[in-house]
Amino acid sequence: MSTGRFKICIVGLGWWGKVMVDRLYDSTVVEIAALVDPYPDAEIMQKADSLNIDILPDLDTAILSRDIHGVILCTPNLLHLSQVEFLASHGKHVYCEKPLCLTKKDAERMVSACSSAGVLLGVGHERRYEPAWSKLRELVTNGDLGTIMYAEGHFSHDKLAGLSLDNWRADPEVAPAAGMTGMGVHLTDLMLWMFGPVDLVFAGVSHRKLEYATGDVVSASLHHANGVKSQITALLKTPHYQRVTVWGDEAWAEVVDSSHPDTPGTSRLKISRSGGTITEEEHQWMDTVSANVESFALSALGKQSYLFTDSEKIGNVALLEAIKTSSTLGKPVNPRDLSSTG
Numbered sequence: 501m502s503t504g505r506f507k508i509c510i511v512g513l514g515w516w517g518k519v520m521v522d523r524l525y526d527s528t529v530v531e532i533a534a535l536v537d538p539y540p541d542a543e544i545m546q547k548a549d550s551l552n553i554d555i556l557p558d559l560d561t562a563i564l565s566r567d568i569h570g571v572i573l574c575t576p577n578l579l580h581l582s583q584v585e586f587l588a589s590h591g592k593h594v595y596c597e598k599p600l601c602l603t604k605k606d607a608e609r610m611v612s613a614c615s616s617a618g619v620l621l622g623v624g625h626e627r628r629y630e631p632a633w634s635k636l637r638e639l640v641t642n643g644d645l646g647t648i649m650y651a652e653g654h655f656s657h658d659k660l661a662g663l664s665l666d667n668w669r670a671d672p673e674v675a676p677a678a679g680m681t682g683m684g685v686h687l688t689d690l691m692l693w694m695f696g697p698v699d700l701v702f703a704g705v706s707h708r709k710l711e712y713a714t715g716d717v718v719s720a721s722l723h724h725a726n727g728v729k730s731q732i733t734a735l736l737k738t739p740h741y742q743r744v745t746v747w748g749d750e751a752w753a754e755v756v757d758s759s760h761p762d763t764p765g766t767s768r769l770k771i772s773r774s775g776g777t778i779t780e781e782e783h784q785w786m787d788t789v790s791a792n793v794e795s796f797a798l799s800a801l802g803k804q805s806y807l808f809t810d811s812e813k814i815g816n817v818a819l820l821e822a823i824k825t826s827s828t829l830g831k832p833v834n835p836r837d838l839s840s841t842g
Contacts, residue, residue: 505531507530507566508797509562510536521547529797533567534554570620572793573594577674581601584621588616589617593796594621595793596610596622599820602817604839605841620799625792626792628808633744633755639751645752651694651747654743655679656734657741675714678712679716681820688720701832718823743757751771753771767785821835
């Protein structure tokens, strides 16, 4: 009997795929119709058995054997383009974990494939759904801080510090520029969301503690087309630390976040205004992973507008590519100068 929910299958059952299963199995909006992984481990096999969900070996089998509306991709970054194009050609909505891909050209192909097929392309930037981040953007866009002078974002942790050196997340061909694909792309997404397109990037990567070929420190200066300058930093080997600060000529606002999407914690928003008035508010952790997926599902069904525009999806991948290129060449890069399908 149909539940009336948006039927999905989750592809890729590593760390994050397991988080997705845990968050979504009892959702009132989406229904997990199947899981896909050619080599599932004992943990997820036991979990799937307890939830009475089949694990299938590949996407072809899932498409042919299950009546699904959409697919969640939790697979290595280099697989995203081919998987999105395959699913779009079969009329399936696609929610792709971040980053969508690694080059601007591939992002344009993914957006084009989904647009041509009339399906929605979702992206796993769940941080937009955090109350403190949403409030910070509201302060910026409403002019409450005055003219924006500068902004900084920092997102670091050591959740990936124990990877083996042959893990795909430590490979610069799959996960370039240290913590960019794991953490930094959330910060660049936020900066794009608050301040718009970027026309110049100057970035650097260093190796401090971990032996990953991709590095363990990345920092980038972003020059936005509207004149705002912002800075983002991500470290792969330090206790969890997350802060975003925006300075305006009338006030500054700062979010200090003790939470991670898979680790509950509070967020504190502090606003300091001219004249010395300071206000602080605390925001409790919420399940932003489910919020993003459920928003994607409702948007695919035409019941609401999705929070991400196609230009933002492409723009953030272009920033990732520009940061990789700039850190490799040691000079500034304009994301608009990167290779394009156009």
